[in-house]
Amino acid sequence: MPAPVNRFKAALAAGQMQYGCWAGFGDAYPTEVMSTAGFDWLVIDGEHAPNDIRSIMAQLQVLEGKPDSHPVVRLPMGEAWLIKQALDIGAQTLLIPMVESAEQARDLVRAMRYPPEGIRGSGAALARASRFSAIPDYIRTANDQMCLLVQVETVKGIAALDDILAVEGVDGVFIGPSDLAADMGHRGDSAQPEVRAVIKDALGRIAASDKAAGILAVDHDTAVTYRDWGAQFLAVGIDVVLLARAARDLAARWTKG
Template sequence: MPVPVNPFKQALSAGETVFGCWLGLADTFSAELMGTAGFDWLLIDGEHAPNDLRSILAQLQVLAASPSHPIVRVPVGETYLMKQMLDAGAQTVLVPMVESAEQARQLVRDVTYPPHGDRGVGYSLTRAARFSRITDYGTTADAQICLLLQVENRKGMAALDDILAVEGVDGVFIGPADLAADMGHMGNAQHPDVQAAIMDALRRIKAAGKAPGILSTRDEMTNDALAAGAQFVAVGADVLLLSQYAQALARKWIPRD
């Protein structure tokens, strides 16, 4: 019995565009709620949200009943973390701050079983293999793992073409906030120089045969990214949705001086 098909990876391979939302509340109840909203994918954030292995596992479990595909962003691209997230059942992972082809190649090895990779072979104990029920997990898992790399500073952008040449990378996500900061425009990802760099990168990613990704909460930027070839596009974050609506509701009913 082989592993289930990864619908997110399948969609990217077919050239489809899929829309998602960030999950930063680090809570199973809110994750389950977001799973009913209709997004193609939801990203469980292990970098900037208060998540750990157990909270990420719990969110993977509740999203299993959802039509939204779960993506896990690890806090850093360390081999042991990649192993833990994959064994917990994540089929798609996003790795932040990728700056070189060498780093990209190691990440490919991290998500690949021997003899071609370094992923530990202990799947009989894991949720990923349905606790030994997926008998062919070891021979079929690699093909369904989707590796997304996040390029988000000038060093990474300078190495982008080399990163794109690494076989086994499925997509590259451009991080607007960190890139803006590294370019000297902290808090202003809309600066023309930052936007030009982002759109150029998305076009290069697409031309290299990889799937380009972006997070944008502004319709104008989202449309520009789509025109540049973006395929996996986050259009919001649960934290922002709750915070912004709560503030607007409070302003509506509570007078301010």
């Protein structure tokens, strides 16, 4: 029995549009609620949300077997030891922030693969990823199902974008508009014309390559623009923000009327 097929990776390779949403509560219950919405993918955020390896695992468990909502785990950094842990608990798709060079991207590719293609430790016998040894061919087949998405979100990363796009084993490049805007001197304002021009150029270059282009937008018009510029895996919301907005709108309707 081989490793489970990564449907999200296959969809990206086939050029299919994938709409997603952030899961930022750090808890399995709201992530399970989000899985009923019909998004193609959900980001279990370990960078800016209060997640650890156990809470990430709990969310992977509630998403397992769902026809939609493929889990994309965003780690706080691209450390090999943390990548190993994330893959062993069952993640197949990782989103790694602050990638700024082809060398860094190549290191991430190797961290996600068993030898000889990589450096992932082969302790899958006791790992959830192999269903605790119930998938006898896991180690021999897992490499092909690993999906690496790298975040390019600094001026230095943008300068290295073409080199990053040439790295075999990178499946997609995600532009981080907020961090990019901050690095360009426009903290909190990715709508600045200068920033938008860089984003448009970057998405276009990624879309013209053999990688998928990704990005996040929290308002509809910006999301449509990013899609028109070439985004293929497009996050269109953040669960925490969706709840906060709905709650504030409801309270305002009753308390400020």
